[in-house]
Amino acid sequence: MVDDKPSLPDSSHVRTLDAGALRALAHPIRVQIYDILSQYGPQTASSLAEMTGESSGSTSYHLRALAKHDLIREVEGRGTARERWWERPVGGVSFPNPEAARTPAGRAASQVVMSEFLGRRHSQLMRFVGTSLDDELDAWAQHSLIATSSLRLTADQLAEVSKRVQAVIDELVDEYRVRDEDVPDDARTVSLRADVFPLPLEGN
Template identity: 65%
Template sequence: MDEEIREEGRDDAETESALLAHHRDDRVLDTGALRALAHPMRVRIYDILSQYGPQTASSLAERLGESTGSTSYHLRALAKHDLIEEVEGRGNARERWWQRPVGGVSFANPDAMKSPAGRAATQLVMNEFFHLRQEQLMRFIQGGLMSEDPEWQESSMISTAHARLTPAQSAELSHKIMAVIDEAVEKHRNQTGDDVRPVTIRADVFPLPELGEES
């Protein structure tokens, strides 16, 4: 029994070490980048590029119901802070393709949170980002859950659970979940095929308020 405990502890340490190494180069957005992203339309554009891959100002305008001039303006603002980049060898002077650089991005910058402007930008970006994610979830529940092909219905998952954990146990669980997600993303990032579609992966692990503390 003791040997099993030691082996499990070693596996957990290896998982955490591998996870830290994998995310060591993740970009932590500075205040300038956060302020550039802190616009609902730019968050939407950034999200589309993240989920669906390279787009042009025209394809974004059609998807978002905006003018090409508007999407071009926001694309330039995002590119100025290297939040997006032009796709090399694709497009021309009239039709430029844009993509989100490969790699993790963190909105949580302790230095940015020290200033009112940084806090406001961070809050706007995160509010809009998770609002979009919630919209996608509700659209799937209200329509896609029953209208998708049976294969997609059976392979999708909406699940919640609750446990009583210490901070260390919560960190351990988060690391294990992220390791599984990282493996899938790295393995299938550029996959193509008839049955391949963009899939959103959500994982939320956070403490609940004590009873009576809810606002």
């Protein structure tokens, strides 16, 4: 699974997190901070405290832990000694790591990260569903897409479908990615998500 690429200059680089980075990220608050930086761009410990409900001391601690493993970095030329700005590096991130999966600790860390990440995405989706019906004329609701389909595929066909879906997503991300200063005033952060996975054999 590869997570979102931040809205920064084009890059096709995808980093596979090693065991140390996975363990550093395997904390609910850190996943939340990491995801906020992915979705909303650079933040300070204070702004992250407001968005997460944590204290600025807590967010500062978690930011340092993430930075230690190059999961995030300080924004060059922005901020002061008292107010530092942090950002996600350019490029996607792959959470599954075959080497990390060989150890119980690595598997546990991967599961925590993916569960927290997907749980946050699901909560955002359900929040949208719960509020989009309030105004049926809302353009954002009208132009959003929530769709699901079922196919019968071999493992090789599944690999091909996943590859083609990812290519479409990469094309759209590259086409609509702009620098912060060029973002239109009426733009909002939009989650572009695709789930392609086999269902249980027993149909449960």
